[in-house]
Amino acid sequence: MKEIPKTYSAKDHEDRIYKMWEQSGAFAPDLDPKKKPYSIMMPPPNATGTLHLGHATMLAIEDILIRFKRMQGFSALYLPGTDHAAIATQSVVEKKLQNEGMQNPRQELGRKKLLEEIRKFVDESKSTIRNQIRKMGTSCDWSRERYTFSDEMNTAVNELFRMMYEDGLIYRGGRIVNWDTKMQTTVADDELEYVEEKAPFYYFKYGPVVIGTARPETKFGDKVIVVHPKDKRYKNLIGKEFDVEWIEGKIRAKVIADECIDMDLGTGAMTITPAHSLIDFELSQKYALESPQIIDFDGKIRPEWSKACGGMDILAARKKVVEILEKKGLVDRIDENYVHNVSVNYRGKGVVEPQIMKQWFVDVNKAVIDWKKKKRSIKEVLQDTVRSKMIRIIPDRFEKIYFHWIDNLRDWCISRQIWWGHRIPVWHCTKCSNSFFSPTTVQKCKHCKAPNISQDPDTLDTWFSSQLWTFSTLGWPEKTPDLLRFTPSSVLETGYDILFFWVARMILGSTYALRKTGFPEEKSIPFKDVYLHGLIRDIHGKKMSKSRPETCIDPLDMIEKYGTDAIRLSLVIGGTPGNDMRLYEEKIAGYRNFVNKIWNGARFVMSSAEPSIKKGEDKINLKKLSRADKWILTRLNEIIEKVTDQIEDYELSEAGLTVYDFFWGEYCDWYVEMSKVTKNPAVLKHVLKTSLQLMHPFMPFVTETIYGDLCPGTMLITEDWPKPNPKWNFPSESDEMGRIMDLVSGIRVLRAESDVDATKKIHAIIFAHEDIALVLDKAEIIKRLANLGTLEIFENGEKIGKALTTFVGDIEIYLPLADLIDFEAEKKRLHKEIDDLAKYIQSLDHKLKNKKFLNNAPKEIIENERIKFTEGLKRLKKLQEQLEQVSK
DSSP: OOOOOSSOOHHHHHHHHHHHHHHHTTTSOOOOTTSOEEEEEOOOOBTTSOOOHHHHHHHHHHHHHHHHHHHTTOEEEEEOEEBOOHHHHHHHHHHHHHHTTOSOHHHHHHHHHHHHHHHHHHHHHHHHHHHHHHHTTOOOOGGGOEETTSHHHHHHHHHHHHHHHHTTOEEEEEEEEEEETTTTEEEOGGGEEEEEEEOOEEEEEETTEEEEESOGGGOTTOOEEEEOTTOTTTGGGTTOEEEEEETTEEEEEEEEEOTTSOTTSTTSEEEOOGGGOHHHHHHHHHTTOOOOOOBOTTSBBOGGGOTTTTTOBHHHHHHHHHHHHHHTTOEEEEETTOEEEEEEETTTOOBEEEEEEEEEEEOSSOOOEEOSSSEEOHHHHHHHHHHTTSSEEESTTHHHHHHHHHHTOOOEEOEESOSSSOBOOEEEETTTOOEEEOSSOOSSOTTTOOSOEEEOOOEEOHHHHHTTHHHHTTTTTSOOHHHHHHOSEEEEEEEGGGIIIIIHHHHHHHHHHHHHTTOOHHHHSSEEEEEEEOOEEOTTSOBOBTTBGGGOOOHHHHHHHHOHHHHHHHHHTTOOTTOOEEOOHHHHHHHHHHHHHHHHHHHHHHHHHHHHHHTTTTSOOGGGOOHHHHHHHHHHHHHHHHHHHHHHTTOHHHHHHHHHIIIIIIIIIIIIHHHTTSOOHHHHHHHHHHHHHHHTTTSHHHHHHHHHHHSTTOOGGGSOOOOOOGGGOOHHHHHHHHHHHHHHHHHHHHHHHTTOOTTOOEEEEEEOGGGHHHHHHTHHHHHHHHTEEEEEEESSOOOOSSEEEEEETTEEEEEEGGGTOOHHHHHHHHHHHHHHHHHHHHHHHHHHTOHHHHHHSOHHHHHHHHHHHHHHHHHHHHHHHHHHHHHO
16 A cells, blocks of 8 residues: 545546546457446437537446445446437537527528538537546446437337328327427427416406407417306207307307316307417317417417507517407406416427417327237337336325326427427329338339328437437447447436426337347337436525626536536435435535545554554454444445445435445544554455445546555446445444444543543543443543543542533543633633623514514524524523533
């Protein structure tokens, strides 16, 4: 062992250590067929910028799992990659070009040149993301790196499209979709974000009924009133037609009945706008009603519907329509306090307008998958994989949300009107009007051989390609050795916020594709476990937002300032599956202090143990173990077992805290301090070495750096995970040392409560009773750890007056006050503190009896004052007891 520097600087070690790991091949899985496979396909970060806290959390958790399994002897594959992120990436690049002076990049550059600009941007971003993943210490196999828009991935996407197209799952049809008026493309249902908005809710006179709506600008073409068939108010109107004075004059309206109507909502009657409402569209399909488009694709009223409102945007038209109807006396009333949700695209925040359009869809209800001896639909398989526990969702409370989403799943619109992404591999012929699949460029129609063909201009939803991630990255559609060995993945770790965006789609794509290509059901699922982490929030529990820069923490800045190990620990400890977690710089700094503690503890052990180890005293001799040695070895066995179980159960925060508390609290603060009285170098080194192994998945850099000095010629990343040694279980001696530690802690508490200077050596008297032999044996350790100048130990004795007293089991501890304090000065001090505290308590009492305060102050402030009052009373009682002691 060589002497290590006095201080640890992460910057001096992290890049060197990572390069050593990578060059050694440690990240690649051992393909020994005897080893069990364990695999994680890294959820690919979008190729649009830099690492954020969500990525950092994901990488920290996944790397803990993969390092743990690698050390356990699994053939562990951690496959990295990036996502082309179709709509997000094109949006970023178009905005960048607009900032550089372009008005409309698509029009000004055209498809080919815009795609070149995006590819150039993505190549730069991929390199940045790759380096940032390395900065997190992520031990992924870079030789297997994948990209969702590579040639290989494109082949897999086209093959899946072909299979679904030929099975009749993919079809082109006119249905209502979500249209982003800003980005001029469709978006999926689960890409919508709902913004709460306070807006007027209008009630209009519509012939013999009153209808309610928050969107009067959509009502130009409404000709059908829908009521509930059991609503007595409207029973005599059902089936009738009549003329109604409306926005642009008289129209012919009719009344129909349907049970979808809520009789208690509004007036219980509504007109339908099929082209701009999903519910209304489904009603129009059910009753074969017209579906006129009122709002165009730019979010403006179509001129043919209104001379007054034609060409107006939605908000201006809304105001105008109300104005027209008010003049006609058709406004019944207005609810100014109505609150509703406005849907926007969570990507670019553009307002989303329901529109009927011809698009490409995936049918989720057609039974085409051979699943459990029956043809089943995508929706049925999505339900079965989770319900049958083939796939576990952790925490399991998210299963309820998952099933709710699946139960309400509609056909998936997979076409997007953007240019960056996998282009739909279908060609249309203008001569015979047929369409056909082809993954490559063709010159003639497959049906009529005419050259009048063109490829569909749309691209696929980015989630269509992402759904293949777990198996296309392993070589599918070819049955490669990697695919056969590592599918399904062991775990997918991701944020709970994309449970539906991605997790459900991956189950959809994998079960369909792999069953169709001959894989058994248990090998067709994409992963066995889904581990959902929560969102990272600021110190006050609020969501971090770019609009409030003071709330945001850049993980790369924190790595630069505190080192990777500190940020990794801070992202894991305190977090539990599916729950949000608070992160703040002070927390990160706190774990940097732990990194320093590990370094300093290792430095002491290596310097003090080295002379003995050089003499060959490197092996633990059971005959030479002290009580302290037996205690720490017993605790080490217990910690190994506990941490192993916790990681296996995805209790990563608890596992991190376990190793933290053991190393800092039990090893450094207790055993290392005991070793300064009498040391066993072999035990010191062994516990340090094993602790480094246990901490390595959480804190890879500092542990690897120390391990290289402790065990030259070895790499910690490839060492075996520790196992409990049954020969090192000493429950009796461990219990005895526990009593000694409790005894020392009792003395420390007495000192602290009496405000005795921690550096002052004091006198103690102990009546040990049945533990006399134990206490005498550990007298020097007690003196050192309790900072005693003198210690008297007796088997029994009379109670000592004018002394601070405590008990540990049957052991009596006395600290004579004469050795601690100047009685007169202490009495004077205590009287003053009691008087000041009594006044403070009285002021709190008055405040808590003040009705004005109780009625107006926020609950948390009132509760805080109550806590202060209770704590003050506790402190007052202690001070009074101390005064009584010194006054005897």
